[in-house]
Amino acid sequence: MKYEDFLTQGSFSHEEVLALAHGSLFEDGPPEFKMSLPLPPMLMVDRIVEISSRRARGRIVAERDVRVDDWFFQCHFLGDPVQPGCLGVDGVWQLLGFYCAWRGALGSGRALGCGEIEFAGQIRPFNSVVRYEIDIVRYQTLASSGSAVVLGDATVYVDDEPIYEIKRAKVGMFRDIDYPDYPLRSRNSRGGKMGE
Numbered sequence: 509m510k511y512e513d514f515l516t517q518g519s520f521s522h523e524e525v526l527a528l529a530h531g532s533l534f535e536d537g538p539p540e541f542k543m544s545l546p547l548p549p550m551l552m553v554d555r556i557v558e559i560s561s562r563r564a565r566g567r568i569v570a571e572r573d574v575r576v577d578d579w580f581f582q583c584h585f586l587g588d589p590v591q592p593g594c595l596g597v598d599g600v601w602q603l604l605g606f607y608c609a610w611r612g613a614l615g616s617g618r619a620l621g622c623g624e625i626e627f628a629g630q631i632r633p634f635n636s637v638v639r640y641e642i643d644i645v646r647y648q649t650l651a652s653s654g655s656a657v658v659l660g661d662a663t664v665y666v667d668d669e670p671i672y673e674i675k676r677a678k679v680g681m682f683r684d685i686d687y688p689d690y691p692l693r694s695r696n697s698r699g700g701k702m703g704e
Contacts, residue, residue: 629671
């Protein structure tokens with residue numbers, strides 16, 4: 509796929525989502541494109557069914573198939589397997605980072621927080637599909653740096669039942685924070701508070 513096609517495509521298959529996580533979705537991206545998704549098993553998205561924008565707003569609908577042998581069911585909890593709710597929140601953050609990259613933001617994505625989270629249900633080993641529906645409340649590029657910030661309100665469903673409400677999830681894309689030479693010690697090998 510060409511980078512220009514990535515910026516205009518309205519949905520992404522499982523193979524395309526995995527290719528982005530592996531850094532092989534396109535060969536002609538700008539050198540400052542550092543966005544990546546986590547690799548499995550931390551990747552909480554299988555496919556993006558819909559992605560769209562209208563000025564500073566937009567929408568993402570994505571899905572993940574539940575697998576009876578998912579890693580978290582093996583340890584959370586013995587005799588009472590349930591997907592940790594924080595992984596649903598992480599799935600929303602992953603998708604917001606994807607949205608920034610799809611809008612043309614350059615750099616690496618980082619979760620910046622959430623306003624409110626409410627859990628009203630659970631995901632068990634014999635559920636079928638988790639669906640994320642995210643309304644982009646605000647997307648803004650920071651002209652001086654090429655960075656971007658996105659805010660979204662999300663509902664997470666399992667088998668068409670709403671189980672999580674996540675308000676004002678926030679992700680930013682920032683330049684020059686990636687650590688490509690891991691595990692060597694280098695400029696970005698230590699974390700801490702990011703610059704203003």
